[in-house]
Amino acid sequence: MEVPKTIPVYPASPRKQHGLSQPLQNVWDEFYMNLALDQARQAALSGEVPVGAVIVRWGPGPGAKSVIIAEAHNQREALKDPTAHAEILCLRAAGRQLGNWQLIDCTMYVTLEPCTMCAGALTNARIRRIVFGCLDPKAGATGSLYNIAGDIRLNHRPEVTSGLLSDEASRLLKEFFAVRRKSSNRGAAEPSK
Numbered sequence: 001m002e003v004p005k006t007i008p009v010y011p012a013s014p015r016k017q018h019g020l021s022q023p024l025q026n027v028w029d030e031f032y033m034n035l036a037l038d039q040a041r042q043a044a045l046s047g048e049v050p051v052g053a054v055i056v057r058w059g060p061g062p063g064a065k066s067v068i069i070a071e072a073h074n075q076r077e078a079l080k081d082p083t084a085h086a087e088i089l090c091l092r093a094a095g096r097q098l099g100n101w102q103l104i105d106c107t108m109y110v111t112l113e114p115c116t117m118c119a120g121a122l123t124n125a126r127i128r129r130i131v132f133g134c135l136d137p138k139a140g141a142t143g144s145l146y147n148i149a150g151d152i153r154l155n156h157r158p159e160v161t162s163g164l165l166s167d168e169a170s171r172l173l174k175e176f177f178a179v180r181r182k183s184s185n186r187g188a189a190e191p192s193k
């Protein structure tokens with residue numbers, strides 16, 4: 001079966017799309033979210049806010065196989081780039097890998113709810129599905145502050161699954177900011193040289 005050339009306005013459910021049972025889909029979702037969490041840990045190790053993302057492509061039809069297309073983590077500090085969120089870097093790498101800006105039949109696994117920029121980019125990329133970890137009440141755009149992925153005025157709406165392995169995703173973020181606060185407080189207490 002060929003990869004469909006047109007994007008349905010109403011995304012099919014993952015069950016229909018991949019021919020997987022829901023319990024099996026859940027196992028795969030957890031597997032790939034763990035890879036996204038590994039990316040988030042790599043971000044923390046290099047002093048970046050720990051957010052990680054993975055893009056997976058599912059082949060069409062029953063019994064379809066999934067393939068990792070791209071993995072990335074937040075690199076705003078390293079690249080001095082305000083757009084270098086994990087999702088954007090992952091989308092760019094996936095486009096290069098597939099030789100196509102339309103990421104048909106692809107799912108993004110990301111540890112934190114996408115912001116307005118990333119939710120917009122994911123919609124523009126025609127991504128089939130977004131699976132994210134913890135909510136971002138201050139900047140989330142797939143349900144928290146905005147719901148870009150679910151806006152019926154847009155001609156493509158990715159399916160969204162939220163809250164997968166959210167405890168670990170938010171623990172990484174809390175730990176990162178706690179360490180950063182501690183070191184900046186310590187810096188303030190010491191006299192400058």
Ligand SMILES: [Zn+2]
Nearest residue numbers: 085114115118
């Ligand atoms: Zn973002």
